[in-house]
Amino acid sequence: MALQASYQKKVFQFNFKARTSRGLMRDKVSWFIAVWDDANPNLKGIGECGPLPGLSPDDRPDFEQVLQDVLNKLSSHSLQHFNTSTLQHLVPSGFPSIIFGLETALLDLQNGGKRLIFDNDFTKGKSIPINGLIWMGDLDFMLHQLSDKVAQGFTxxxxxxxxxxFDREMDVLEYMRKRFYREQLTIRLDANGAFKTDEVLFRLEELSRFKIHSIEQPIKQGQPEMEELCRKSPIPIAFDEELIGIEGEEAKRKLLTRLKPAYIILKPTLHGGLQSCREWISLAESAGIGWWITSALESSIGLNAICQFTANYPVTLPQGLGTGAIYEDNIPSPLRVKKGEIHYDDSLAWDLSGV
Known part of the structure; x- marks a missing residue:
């Protein structure tokens, strides 16, 4: 009994203009892995590989060829003898989204091919608190999103x-604090490395008057100024891009020990898959560093796996798992967001006809 696998590419269309500091995104590509045992080809596990353009280390021209090569090697393995070590040998270094897609497909297969990646309370009805994401745009667009999120119950x-x-962004924050002071909103910021090193402290000081919970990646990753910035920033700094490409427990420990961020934000697609994120969480907790988990524009397949993984932990902070409604053509699933929380409604069915 040997494993078999195939993949399918799908392009998802955003239902709005998705703008970050890296530019405008109109669509998003994912590759879906199907894995099965040749003794039972009708039972399949599904995983999603979705590298982010301009950010993921595996956003490269040979991605599809590498993915095919990895899947070709599966036929020499059986599901019974497959483990994390095997996966690390199969997938070349620098392809975290393939690791994530393959490990979640295998977990799905092991659990009966029903998109039940882990056996925990999430798929039994327990919800996970999440943050509401405000995308960049003109002032009216951002304020409209803000009002919608508050009305939907996000805190x-x-x-x-x-x-x-920058002044326009400050205007939005000022409006947010004045208009919704009764709601006592927690505000997180994500700069995606956009601030220059010679201006970042000034800008953080300006932003701090709005009682900001944290700011993700204020400057680009890998810069020597980050160590001092983590010490001096008036706003707690959270790492996201800073963690990309850091592989191995010792390298992770050294980074956290040297820079000492307040938080790390984990994206399995970017940060080496689920097992790598487990390692980051363990190291962060040992160092007294907070963490939360965020999706990386995956469709319902990847988001479902990340939600179930997150639910393995005692969640105290809102997570970044609210991106399921951003596509016109997302895969119909039991995932639903209500009152600032995401939950799994098992009365609803998956529709994988497009995968």
Whole structure:
């Protein structure tokens, strides 16, 4: 009994203008892995590989060829003898989205091919608190999103900054604090590395008067100024891009020990898959560093796996798992967002006809 696998490419269309400090995104490509045992070809596990353009280390021209090569090697393995070590040998270094897609497909297969990646309370009805994401755009667009998120019951708002006029972004924050002071909103910011090193402290000081919970990646990753910035910033700094490409427990420990961020934000697609994220969480907790988990524009397939993985932990902070409604043509699933929380409604069915 040997494993078999195939993949299918799908392009998802955004239902709005998705703008970050790296530019405008109109669509998003994912590759879906199907894995089965040749003794039972009708039972399949499904996983999603979705590298982010301009950010993921595996956003490269040979991605599809590498994916095919990895899947070709599966036929020499059986499901019974497959483990994390085997996966690491199969997938070349620098392809975290393939690791994530393959490990979740295998977990799905092991659990009966029903998109039940882990056996925990999430798929039994327990919801996960999440933040509401405000995308960049003109002032009216951002304020409209903000009002919608508050009306939907979100109490933690994440706003992208650094891609527009700084004064305009400050205006949005000022409006947010004045208009919704009764709601006592928690505000998170994500700069995607947009601030220049010679201006970042000034800008963080300006932003801090709005009682900001944290700011993701204020400057580009890998810069020597980050160590001092983590010490001096008036706003707690959270790492996202800074973690990309850091492989192995010792390298991770050294980074956290040297830079000492307040938080790390984990994206399995970017940060080496689920097992790698487990390692990051363990190291962060040992160092007294907070963490939360965020999706990376995956469709319902990847988002479902990330939600179930997150539910393995005692969640205290809102997570970044609210991106399921951003596509016109997302895969119909039991995932639903209600009152600032995501939950799994098992009365609803998966529709994988497009995968």
């Amino acid at each position: 933690c708002i994440k706003m992208k900054v650094g891609g527009l006029n």
